[in-house]
Amino acid sequence: xxxxxxxxxxAEFYEQEKEKALHEGMPEVRTQWIQGPVWAKTxxxxxxxxxxxxxxxxxxxxxQEIVEKLxxxxxxxxxxxxxxxRDRGPETYTGTREELNKLFLEKRFTDxxxxxxxxxxxxxxxxxxxxxxxxxxxxxxxxxxxxxxFEFWTFTxxxxxxxxxxxxxxxxxxxxxxxxLSPDPRTGISKEAISVSDNGFTGAVVINGNIRDxxxxxxxxxxxxxxxxxxxxxxxxxxxxxxxxxxxxxxxTTYMGVIGNPMNLINIVIAENEEKSPFKPFSVRKxxxxxxxxxxxxxxxxxxxxxxxxxxxxxxxMDYPQIAKDxxxxxxxxxxxxxxxxxxxxxxxxxxxxxxxxxxxAVPAGPSFFPGFAKTKPKPDAAGDEPDAxxxxxxxxxxxxxxxxxxxxxxxxxxNYWSVGGLSYSRSVRIDDWR
Amino acid sequence: xxxxxxxxxxxxxxLGFFCCDQAPKEQEQAAPAEEEMTVLxxxxxxxxxxxxxxxxxxxxLEGKTVYIVDNIYPGSDLLLTEMAAWFEREMPKTKAIxxxxxxxxxxxxxxxxxxxAEIKEKADAVIIGLGH
Numbered sequence: 001x002x003x004x005x006x007x008x009x010x011a012e013f014y015e016q017e018k019e020k021a022l023h024e025g026m027p028e029v030r031t032q033w034i035q036g037p038v039w040a041k042t043x044x045x046x047x048x049x050x051x052x053x054x055x056x057x058x059x060x061x062x063x064q065e066i067v068e069k070l071x072x073x074x075x076x077x078x079x080x081x082x083x084x085x086r087d088r089g090p091e092t093y094t095g096t097r098e099e100l101n102k103l104f105l106e107k108r109f110t111d112x113x114x115x116x117x118x119x120x121x122x123x124x125x126x127x128x129x130x131x132x133x134x135x136x137x138x139x140x141x142x143x144x145x146x147x148x149x150f151e152f153w154t155f156t157x158x159x160x161x162x163x164x165x166x167x168x169x170x171x172x173x174x175x176x177x178x179x180x181l182s183p184d185p186r187t188g189i190s191k192e193a194i195s196v197s198d199n200g201f202t203g204a205v206v207i208n209g210n211i212r213d214x215x216x217x218x219x220x221x222x223x224x225x226x227x228x229x230x231x232x233x234x235x236x237x238x239x240x241x242x243x244x245x246x247x248x249x250x251x252x253t254t255y256m257g258v259i260g261n262p263m264n265l266i267n268i269v270i271a272e273n274e275e276k277s278p279f280k281p282f283s284v285r286k287x288x289x290x291x292x293x294x295x296x297x298x299x300x301x302x303x304x305x306x307x308x309x310x311x312x313x314x315x316x317x318m319d320y321p322q323i324a325k326d327x328x329x330x331x332x333x334x335x336x337x338x339x340x341x342x343x344x345x346x347x348x349x350x351x352x353x354x355x356x357x358x359x360x361x362a363v364p365a366g367p368s369f370f371p372g373f374a375k376t377k378p379k380p381d382a383a384g385d386e387p388d389a390x391x392x393x394x395x396x397x398x399x400x401x402x403x404x405x406x407x408x409x410x411x412x413x414x415x416n417y418w419s420v421g422g423l424s425y426s427r428s429v430r431i432d433d434w435r
Numbered sequence: 436x437x438x439x440x441x442x443x444x445x446x447x448x449x450l451g452f453f454c455c456d457q458a459p460k461e462q463e464q465a466a467p468a469e470e471e472m473t474v475l476x477x478x479x480x481x482x483x484x485x486x487x488x489x490x491x492x493x494x495x496l497e498g499k500t501v502y503i504v505d506n507i508y509p510g511s512d513l514l515l516t517e518m519a520a521w522f523e524r525e526m527p528k529t530k531a532i533x534x535x536x537x538x539x540x541x542x543x544x545x546x547x548x549x550x551x552a553e554i555k556e557k558a559d560a561v562i563i564g565l566g567h
Binding site: 007008023026046063070078083090158240 | 469470471472473474475476477478479480481482483484485486487488489490491492493494495496501508509510511513514517518521525526544551554555558559560561562563564565
């Protein structure tokens with residue numbers, strides 16, 4: 001616009017914003033740093049501690065710096081134009097096993113667990129798992145799936161194979177991994193497993209079709225646990241690929257989860273137990289043929305045993321549909337998602353013919369909201385927090401409309417347990433397109 | 436008899452200790468020097484960066500209009516309305532206008548083309564927040 005500006009950003013995001021500013025072509029952009037967080041502060045706290053406080057990085061008054069940032073003449077560096085050419089550095093590294101493992105750790109190419117070193121021989125063997133050209137560009141990825149905060153990095157089939165080797169994958173996992181990393185046809189963007197968000201999201205996939213048995217995915221006892229080679233290594237490869245092909249997972253810049261999420265290591269890889277489920281497979285409900293090999297992508301908080309909720313009453317008479325309905329009512333932001341064991345699915349089937357019928361009953365109609373977008377309500381007990389005549393009552397617009405619920409069936413029948421959480425579905429991909 | 440057993444146990448222990456101590460050294464000596472290997476980079480391809488100059492600064496804010504734009508992150512409204520009040524109090528010759536972004540889709544990441552057009556037409560400077 002050609003209008004001088006300054007953006008106010010929490011000092012805790014300094015490293016991230018410096019990287020973002022560089023990517024945007026304004027490495028010296030004049031940002032005003034303040035002490036965070038500001039969310040849930042009272043008006044008085046905001047005035048006293050933030051606005052009339054000091055920049056925590058420079059120790060100087062915030063408002064004085066803001067005025068200077070809009071009036072102090074630009075330096076030569078701030079006026080600089082041109083292009084910074086970048087590449088990914090050396091195509092290969094040579095050393096002993098110990099040296100290379102150390103180098104991969106130092107360069108943060110890993111998730112800090114031991115890796116399989118990606119020699120050309122191992123990568124070529126991995127590439128046997130797909131007929132796609134190793135130099136074919138698969139997609140582009142950033143630590144946010146919109147790319148709003150960070151630039152996109154592009155990657156090829158070979159790049160995916162390198163990360164698959166590092167994770168410990170077998171060549172036959174490649175079509176699944178490539179399908180997960182394939183771009184959304186609506187946006188051209190591939191889905192990262194590890195989000196930059198300070199919320200701490202995790203990635204999740206649901207796999208349907210005959211490939212479940214072909215590559216040994218577990219959908220019986222411990223289905224969502226880590227002790228199955230295919231589930232774990234596909235999930236880990238998605239995260240390693242996100243780190244190396246999308247610049248994800250770097251605490252302080254591209255991984256800002258306040259608490260973090262342990263599921264970022266291997267994600268949630270669910271193969272549906274289609275054989276024991278009384279309902280149509282998830283992929284069939286999304287329009288694919290039964291038996292067709294499909295991977296469906298999700299993102300959210302993750303899942304937790306339904307037994308954690310008080311409404312999951314323990315007794316001899318259990319009304320599982322009602323319990324699910326009560327728990328769903330407690331979910332927010334992401335779509336309520338139930339991962340049902342076959343016995344629980346059968347309890348629901350006894351009352352509802354289809355998943356759609358159950359979901360329509362269990363989840364009241366209406367969109368979900370992200371409540372944080374509402375204006376701050378004055379706190380009656382907060383000093384100096386009087387109603388603002390210029391502001392209307394908080395009214396949250398319908399930002400997003402989510403699907404009502406996701407229902408997935410997997411696991412064993414050794415007890416009536418199931419899990420629930422918040423996971424939003426994005427899309428389903430045909431795996432065989434990547435064979 | 437007990438003494439004999441004790442001596443035998445100690446002797447066996449010492450022999451075992453001696454052997455255990457020697458075995459790793461022998462294995463170490465027998466192991467070949469580790470060979471070098473070549474591996475592929477696991478990284479994707481970052482794009483080039485086009486540097487953009489910043490907008491020229493103002494000589495002074497006196498007599499100027501500053502738009503204070505709330506990007507609707509929680510708490511931004513309190514901070515930025517306080518900021519507008521600060522300008523009114525401390526720099527009365529500067530006209531500070533608080534504006535709340537109207538981004539129905541996309542939330543704090545979303546665009547508000549109407550507001551951007553208004554800023555282009557009427558603002559001399561912009562303060563925007565919060566980048567949480």
